[in-house]
Amino acid sequence: KAGVTQTPRYLIKTRGQQVTLSCSPISGHRSVSWYQQTPGQGLQFLFEYFSETQRNKGNFPGRFSGRQFSNSRSEMNVSTLELGDSALYLCASSLRGQGNSPLHFGNGTRLTVT
């Protein structure tokens, strides 16, 4: 079975721009969660989607948004980028959702904002 695929692996953007990150979950997994990893902060939860619906949300500003498609693929969008948005963005899929089955992570998208 193919694992979780995130594209692109690396991105460099300028302050004020917007960015879209993509995540393809493991086949059959209906839940996709997004996390932001920064040094010293660990993995900060952004949101979880299940069957195209946002099921849960972390404490991030509205500039961070996401969606899930009928094939379970998910996208995350960050608008009006700030320098502090530079981070590794990780996507994870699971069969039944965060509370009910282990998360399988992709290798992440490294976003650098200059």
Place this chain on the structure above:
Amino acid sequence: DQQVKQNSPSLSVQEGRISILNCDYTNSMFDYFLWYKKYPAEGPTFLISISSIKDKNEDGRFTVFLNKSAKHLSLHIVPSQPGDSAVYFCAAMDGATNKLIFGTGTLLAVQP
């Protein structure tokens, strides 16, 4: 506020010895705990978990201990191997909000 804390940013251990990684939490609604391992340039991978109704779970060289009264859990790796060198994240499931909360990670270096 950091609800899941890993107070040791790094740990160095000799090959063959025991590695003990610690994690403290503050939220009494956490009902399930997990450890993930992360190598550079890769996503975290699930290692071992424990339910709040248990105090120990063992899987090969890995054992997780949970002390609910102290709101503390630990991961023991015996014997440690150089391939265990990675960042280890503790995570806790909030049964009230259904959110998985991660700690800040501990970098384990196993010296040959």
